[in-house]
Amino acid sequence: MVALQIDDYGPWTTTPEPRRETDLQALQSRLFATVADFFARFDGYAFADRYDNMVGVANGADPAVFERLQTQVANQYPVTVSVGVGTAGTPRTALEAANGVLQQAGSAQDADRTEVHDHRVVDDATAGTVTIAHFDVVDATGTLTDRVSSAEAGHTIRRAVLELREQMWERHGAVTQFVGGDNAIAVCPSLTPSTLDAVNDHVRETTGVELQVGIGRGPTAHAAGDDAKHALEHCRETGERIHAAFSLVER
Numbered sequence: 001m002v003a004l005q006i007d008d009y010g011p012w013t014t015t016p017e018p019r020r021e022t023d024l025q026a027l028q029s030r031l032f033a034t035v036a037d038f039f040a041r042f043d044g045y046a047f048a049d050r051y052d053n054m055v056g057v058a059n060g061a062d063p064a065v066f067e068r069l070q071t072q073v074a075n076q077y078p079v080t081v082s083v084g085v086g087t088a089g090t091p092r093t094a095l096e097a098a099n100g101v102l103q104q105a106g107s108a109q110d111a112d113r114t115e116v117h118d119h120r121v122v123d124d125a126t127a128g129t130v131t132i133a134h135f136d137v138v139d140a141t142g143t144l145t146d147r148v149s150s151a152e153a154g155h156t157i158r159r160a161v162l163e164l165r166e167q168m169w170e171r172h173g174a175v176t177q178f179v180g181g182d183n184a185i186a187v188c189p190s191l192t193p194s195t196l197d198a199v200n201d202h203v204r205e206t207t208g209v210e211l212q213v214g215i216g217r218g219p220t221a222h223a224a225g226d227d228a229k230h231a232l233e234h235c236r237e238t239g240e241r242i243h244a245a246f247s248l249v250e251r
């Protein structure tokens with residue numbers, strides 16, 4: 001997992017005086033587009049997360065490649081980024097290791113801490129196969145988008161994704177991110193059908209939202225994620241709520 005952070009961004013947003021909000025929004029969106037395109041070159045996935053802190057998975061890439069991203073950002077934007085890479089037995093532990101690289105180098109609001117770049121490996125783990133679970137709200141268009149206000153639809157979907165994120169993180173060590181519309185993508189450790197059944201049940205019981213999920217596994221996030229998207233299409237066609245592009249009981 002990769003943790004990316006805009007260096008000393010808080011002070012920059014208010015120096016010499018608070019900057020126009022639309023300028024900040026445009027900067028953050030463009031920077032994320034640069035980051036997402038960079039990850040795509042290595043068949044990785046990038047997530048906007050809080051924009052000032054982004055998250056990625058790039059098992060196919062040598063951690064050293066992120067120095068090129070840092071140079072590109074420094075040349076093209078008025079800000080710089082730090083990059084921590086973590087390799088561990090679960091995505092959660094890997095992300096925590098990546099965050100640890102940045103946190104131990106200094107504060108996110110320290111003017112002297114810029115363009116940190118390091119890789120931390122936990123328990124001699126290697127960057128092996130990626131498992132991606134692509135979650136989607138069943139008939140979000142019919143139940144929410146075409147029926148209720150966009151605010152209510154947004155609250156309902158965000159609440160469901162929050163429950164999903166917490167369950168996947170706390171119970172399963174997975175890193176789950178909202179990716180727009182009614183979709184969320186989880187970078188997962190090993191999975192069993194009952195794992196995801198229980199998670200979907202919890203989300204339904206706490207928020208009333210019914211999820212379907214496609215799961216894929218592969219050497220990179222894109223390989224796994226494309227299989228997950230096809231598995232999700234299978235759910236849409238058949239009404240199954242969980243479908244894997246591989247045997248869920250094989251591991």
Ligand SMILES: Nc1nc2c(ncn2[C@@H]2O[C@H](COP(=O)(O)OP(=O)(O)OP(=O)(O)O)[C@@H](O)[C@H]2O)c(=O)[nH]1
Nearest residue numbers: 136137138139140141142179180181182183229236
């Ligand atoms: N990021 C991302 N967003 C998607 C993807 N597929 C759909 N969306 C978003 O999800 C919204 C809803 O689309 P669907 O999920 O197809 O609609 P639905 O009404 O829930 O229909 P079913 O999924 O068939 O139950 C779209 O407007 C997109 O914003 C995807 O693969 N990735």
